Amino acid sequence: MTIIKIGGGEQINLESIIKDLINLDDDFIIVHGANALRDELAKKLDYEKQVLVSASGYSSVFSDEEALDIMLMSYSGLRNKRIVEMCQQAGINAIGLTGLDGKLIEGKRNRGIRVKEDGKLRMVRDFSGKPKTINVDLLKLLIDNGYVPILTVPIIDENNFAISSENDDIVALLKHSLNADRVIQLIEAPGFLDDANNPDSVVKNISRTELGKREAQVDGRMKRKMKALIKLFESGSTSVYICDGRIENPITNALNGGGTLIK
Amino acid sequence: MTIIKIGGGEQINLESIIKDLINLDDDFIIVHGANALRDELAKKLDYEKQVLVSASGYSSVFSDEEALDIMLMSYSGLRNKRIVEMCQQAGINAIGLTGLDGKLIEGKRNRGIRVKEDGKLRMVRDFSGKPKTINVDLLKLLIDNGYVPILTVPIIDENNFAISSENDDIVALLKHSLNADRVIQLIEAPGFLDDANNPDSVVKNISRTELGKREAQVDGRMKRKMKALIKLFESGSTSVYICDGRIENPITNALNGGGTLIK
Numbered sequence: 206m207t208i209i210k211i212g213g214g215e216q217i218n219l220e221s222i223i224k225d226l227i228n229l230d231d232d233f234i235i236v237h238g239a240n241a242l243r244d245e246l247a248k249k250l251d252y253e254k255q256v257l258v259s260a261s262g263y264s265s266v267f268s269d270e271e272a273l274d275i276m277l278m279s280y281s282g283l284r285n286k287r288i289v290e291m292c293q294q295a296g297i298n299a300i301g302l303t304g305l306d307g308k309l310i311e312g313k314r315n316r317g318i319r320v321k322e323d324g325k326l327r328m329v330r331d332f333s334g335k336p337k338t339i340n341v342d343l344l345k346l347l348i349d350n351g352y353v354p355i356l357t358v359p360i361i362d363e364n365n366f367a368i369s370s371e372n373d374d375i376v377a378l379l380k381h382s383l384n385a386d387r388v389i390q391l392i393e394a395p396g397f398l399d400d401a402n403n404p405d406s407v408v409k410n411i412s413r414t415e416l417g418k419r420e421a422q423v424d425g426r427m428k429r430k431m432k433a434l435i436k437l438f439e440s441g442s443t444s445v446y447i448c449d450g451r452i453e454n455p456i457t458n459a460l461n462g463g464g465t466l467i468k
Numbered sequence: 469m470t471i472i473k474i475g476g477g478e479q480i481n482l483e484s485i486i487k488d489l490i491n492l493d494d495d496f497i498i499v500h501g502a503n504a505l506r507d508e509l510a511k512k513l514d515y516e517k518q519v520l521v522s523a524s525g526y527s528s529v530f531s532d533e534e535a536l537d538i539m540l541m542s543y544s545g546l547r548n549k550r551i552v553e554m555c556q557q558a559g560i561n562a563i564g565l566t567g568l569d570g571k572l573i574e575g576k577r578n579r580g581i582r583v584k585e586d587g588k589l590r591m592v593r594d595f596s597g598k599p600k601t602i603n604v605d606l607l608k609l610l611i612d613n614g615y616v617p618i619l620t621v622p623i624i625d626e627n628n629f630a631i632s633s634e635n636d637d638i639v640a641l642l643k644h645s646l647n648a649d650r651v652i653q654l655i656e657a658p659g660f661l662d663d664a665n666n667p668d669s670v671v672k673n674i675s676r677t678e679l680g681k682r683e684a685q686v687d688g689r690m691k692r693k694m695k696a697l698i699k700l701f702e703s704g705s706t707s708v709y710i711c712d713g714r715i716e717n718p719i720t721n722a723l724n725g726g727g728t729l730i731k
Binding site: 246249250274277278279280281282283285286287289290293294298299300301302303305306307308342343346350352359361364365366367 | 509512513537540541542543544545546548549550552553556557561562563564565566568569570571605606609613615622624627628629630
């Protein structure tokens with residue numbers, strides 16, 4: 206079982222990715238983003254990102270109901286179904302699903318942020334959280350009957366509300382739940398870069414041990430990314446390919462050593 | 469098997485419909501619209517409906533690629549997934565699908581419209597068509613495993629392109645393919661009205677024969693609606709309930725004779 210993670214950047218070449226999937230000799234599931242599309246739609250709808258500053262001075266994006274609506278339109282609607290359409294055109298019998306459908310990805314809603322208003326402390330909770338369980342029976346039911354699941358956010362929380370979640374966390378949970386032995390991440394870079402500003406600095410191979418060392422050296426978004434990668438190695442043996450999702454034949458390129466392989 | 473058709477008007481009370489579904493003692497499938505939501509989104513995105521006039525003077529709405537994108541966002545994304553969410557909150561294990569997913573609803577694309585441009589005749593084809601076959605195996609697979617399918621447009625054409633289609637045609641095809649013996653249509657009126665302008669003129673019972681007579685007396689959109697109703701009686705025995713989707717307990721009301729029953 207292979208999990209294909211397709212980034213949501215605007216340079217990602219969806220058509221060449223989908224066409225190249227026939228060269229993958231394995232069952233697979235796709236998890237995709239749509240952040241560029243989401244941002245574009247939010248802009249057109251004059252939706253401004255809500256940023257909250259907590260009482261302790263920590264600021265974070267607040268996913269209100271409208272943010273979820275925009276996610277449903279861009280991720281679950283437009284992007285998910287256009288990928289399903291491309292798959293069907295490539296002879297892949299895809300079914301697009303969110304975590305809400307058949308409670309495919311259940312999560313726990315974040316507790317909230319403590320904010321100060323008129324001198325009083327108040328907890329405010331948005332619609333975001335972390336995935337905790339996968340409906341493996343549903344995925345197997347579909348796969349065993351010849352369908353390819355195409356997954357995206359939102360996921361469903363403990364009270365059956367739609368919540369946003371990080372795709373990295375979803376991929377890690379899927380990997381463990383399905384005992385997938387391969388994860389292919391298609392991104393807007395030629396691979397894992399030693400120097401984020403130098404596209405020629407692709408690291409061809411990284412070991413699980415080296416990953417830990419590197420994680421200790423970085424911070425911010427990069428640290429989160431490293432932690433997400435490390436998570437993929439928490440159960441069973443895994444090969445993680447980090448590859449260019451902007452080029453022709455990106456899957457073939459990935460499997461032939463064209464990007465970064467973490468083992 | 470019961471097919472629930474939920475209209476896409478803005479007065480439709482989705483929450484009360486979904487909550488009332490537990491009072492339905494039968495397997496069911498939902499087919500829903502989202503036209504009010506689609507029109508609202510199109511307006512926000514400054515999308516103007518394309519209307520083409522054919523060489524023979526017949527004008528029709530032209531579903532271009534952007535119209536399909538807006539359909540994917542409003543029908544397949546926002547409305548479909550919010551209904552799935554409401555279902556999950558009501559204890560119904562729903563899965564939202566379009567006709568693209570697993571080629572659930574395959575259709576034939578319309579041939580196109582002959583238009584005159586610079587004195588020359590040219591065929592232009594939009595992304596619209598008619599549903600022809602249902603993937604009954606997929607629906608049964610889901611229903612037999614305890615899931616409730618929530619269906620919406622688009623459907624998929626013979627070349628695997630997303631196309632728009634009339635929900636009435638989809639419901640009729642589903643009814644025949646699944647041998648459903650009940651269709652409940654939830655609309656923005658208290659039932660089938662003898663006089664379209666008088667909400668007190670609900671016709672309590674109509675026979676299949678009377679339907680034919682009435683069809684001959686009307687025209688325009690109403691004729692299309694009557695034809696669609698007649699289609700529901702082309703195979704097997706059927707009870708069609710046309711009921712108010714704006715009120716509390718709309719399903720209970722429908723089954724207790726609150727609207728129109730066609731038998």
